[in-house]
Amino acid sequence: MAERGAPMEAEILDRVQESPSLFTLRLRLTDASLQSAYSFDPGQFNMLYLHGVGEIAISIVSDPREADTIDHTIRAVGRVSKGFAALKTGDRVGLRGPFGRGWPLQAAEQHDVVIITGGLGCAPVVSVINYVSQRRERYARLNILQGVKHSADFIWRERYDRWRALPDTRVLLAADAGDALWPWHIGHATDLFGQLDFDPMNTVVMMCGPEGMMHRAVQHMRKAGVPAADIWLSMERNMQCGTGHCGHCQYGGMFVCKDGPVFPYDRLQSLFGRTGF
Amino acid sequence: MENVADCFLARPDLQQLFDALLARDYDVWGPVARDGSIVFESVESVDMLPVGLIDQQDPGAYRLQETGNERVFDWTNGPQALKPMVFRPEVTLWEVARDAAGGLRFREPARPAQKRAVVGVRACDLAALYIHDRHFLQGESPEPDYRAQRQRLFLVAVNCTRAGNQCFCASTGDGPQARYGYDLALTELEQGFLVHAHSDAGRELLSALPTRAATAAEVSDAEKSVRVAAEQQRALPSRDLRDALLERLDHPRWKETAERCLGCGNCTAVCPTCFCNQEMDQPSLDGGHSEHVRQWDSCFSPDHGYIHGLRLREDTAGQYRQWLTHKLATWHDQYGRSGCVGCGRCITWCPVGIDLVEEVQALLREDAHG
Numbered sequence: 029m030a031e032r033g034a035p036m037e038a039e040i041l042d043r044v045q046e047s048p049s050l051f052t053l054r055l056r057l058t059d060a061s062l063q064s065a066y067s068f069d070p071g072q073f074n075m076l077y078l079h080g081v082g083e084i085a086i087s088i089v090s091d092p093r094e095a096d097t098i099d100h101t102i103r104a105v106g107r108v109s110k111g112f113a114a115l116k117t118g119d120r121v122g123l124r125g126p127f128g129r130g131w132p133l134q135a136a137e138q139h140d141v142v143i144i145t146g147g148l149g150c151a152p153v154v155s156v157i158n159y160v161s162q163r164r165e166r167y168a169r170l171n172i173l174q175g176v177k178h179s180a181d182f183i184w185r186e187r188y189d190r191w192r193a194l195p196d197t198r199v200l201l202a203a204d205a206g207d208a209l210w211p212w213h214i215g216h217a218t219d220l221f222g223q224l225d226f227d228p229m230n231t232v233v234m235m236c237g238p239e240g241m242m243h244r245a246v247q248h249m250r251k252a253g254v255p256a257a258d259i260w261l262s263m264e265r266n267m268q269c270g271t272g273h274c275g276h277c278q279y280g281g282m283f284v285c286k287d288g289p290v291f292p293y294d295r296l297q298s299l300f301g302r303t304g305f
Numbered sequence: 306m307e308n309v310a311d312c313f314l315a316r317p318d319l320q321q322l323f324d325a326l327l328a329r330d331y332d333v334w335g336p337v338a339r340d341g342s343i344v345f346e347s348v349e350s351v352d353m354l355p356v357g358l359i360d361q362q363d364p365g366a367y368r369l370q371e372t373g374n375e376r377v378f379d380w381t382n383g384p385q386a387l388k389p390m391v392f393r394p395e396v397t398l399w400e401v402a403r404d405a406a407g408g409l410r411f412r413e414p415a416r417p418a419q420k421r422a423v424v425g426v427r428a429c430d431l432a433a434l435y436i437h438d439r440h441f442l443q444g445e446s447p448e449p450d451y452r453a454q455r456q457r458l459f460l461v462a463v464n465c466t467r468a469g470n471q472c473f474c475a476s477t478g479d480g481p482q483a484r485y486g487y488d489l490a491l492t493e494l495e496q497g498f499l500v501h502a503h504s505d506a507g508r509e510l511l512s513a514l515p516t517r518a519a520t521a522a523e524v525s526d527a528e529k530s531v532r533v534a535a536e537q538q539r540a541l542p543s544r545d546l547r548d549a550l551l552e553r554l555d556h557p558r559w560k561e562t563a564e565r566c567l568g569c570g571n572c573t574a575v576c577p578t579c580f581c582n583q584e585m586d587q588p589s590l591d592g593g594h595s596e597h598v599r600q601w602d603s604c605f606s607p608d609h610g611y612i613h614g615l616r617l618r619e620d621t622a623g624q625y626r627q628w629l630t631h632k633l634a635t636w637h638d639q640y641g642r643s644g645c646v647g648c649g650r651c652i653t654w655c656p657v658g659i660d661l662v663e664e665v666q667a668l669l670r671e672d673a674h675g
Binding site: 032033034035036037058077079080081082083103105106118119120121122264265266268269271272273274275276278280281282283286298302303304305 | 398399401403407408409410411412413440441444445446447448449551554580581582583584585586588592595597599602604608609610611612613614617618623626627631635636637638639
């Protein structure tokens, strides 16, 4: 990447309300030559700019093969993201990126894949699931384990139905609390670890979500015999520059924005689970 | 001491150094006594230099004292290093205007190219500059404003012949003698200055000065006074405290120190290697235009680790531990060395006098461990 510069202008082509607080913006860079030059890896993120308000780091959920558009699923939780929630089709925003290092999707080929997410719908791994399902023959057994706090938080139900129908694919869903129409497990996602189907010595695990959940999942995978270097986590920290200069995203000696946000567990384990870092 | 210079510039000729720099279109900055401390400012005449002044530094205290002698570089350092000149406290990264159709027009400001010479830079300041060069310039995305400011610098170093009470640069391997990253270096003697050139620009400038070859006695005097400055110093226990500190993340000392620490961030502001900065928008009142700026930030700010409703380090103990373990431990992972250059500023300018050297010694004391 060249010297850090100003954002590129992007237009909102489409806006989808996924749940009361989650929405997806489909963007296209207004400069056609910049859009055609733009490429990314699943797991990377962009800094999206709202005029006069500021920037936020948002992971890219679309498939890298979709060369015309760049999709971002955003949760309206803070000052900037709530501003983004009010935008409409045709509005213009700024975009810098892509930043960081993504998922080990090449290294995972021919391996079993275990994808674990928790909390609200987890956009960074949805891009991985989409990527693997579009190239299903390159990967061995596929396991998708998702936990949500309440069944009402569960989005993209039809996608999970589609993924469940893929060959050699197991989809395990859990809600801490569920309504009458929730057909899957009521309880913690960790209750379902025993139902995962993988060869610990030939598996790549990819996870994102709250660190407490990831910590329990890592312990389980380690106990099952998966090497630390084969367990990959997407970390979330305060990111302002995306280029490793502003210092806010430091995790021990790493800059999450440029050394991550996706890390193998062996690089995180000396601090992982400790508060204050 | 191979770099102690071989030319001698008599004290009355020091003005010619400033004149030669001015003649080469440099904006010349040098040390000036202002508001009770030594700061770098624009200096055109040696009359503005802090003649006969030394700085008395103690934990939480900085005082200038008159010595009555003619020396101009017996002070050791002030609250600034080169940091505010290259990593400026506030910079506009880009501007954006919204047109009538809602389109956003982004523009990067021009980065001024005025050449600047700084006289009186210390070895610790040069070491810190080298660290900032690594941080801001040597990654995949160089920082444009830092690069613009950095490219125009001509540095006249001064080898320290007096150590301050808080100096420990010899123990970090960074001083008191300038060894790299400068154009000219001066060592102050009774009658004048030994001058050593370390770059092509430095050699060219040196050739314009009325120097003569230094005598063996002058060279030996200079070596001795720099050696004495090293011997006068206190010391960190080791240059590499990485594992020692990371093994002590649960040490009771963190909480004890937090009871004294005000969380003010003075240490990070005066530290010549602290690089954290925050980005924010400054929109115009009519909303049509906005500037995106970066400002110095501090890991002692409660929002430093903020993510969507969660502050990663709410308490002072966590903030102080983050600062010290980054500076002395995880900095090694990032830049292959510690982030401390032994200048002692964090000790002097701490309003409650928390002493980094003493904190490290307390953390390493085995009887308090675990």
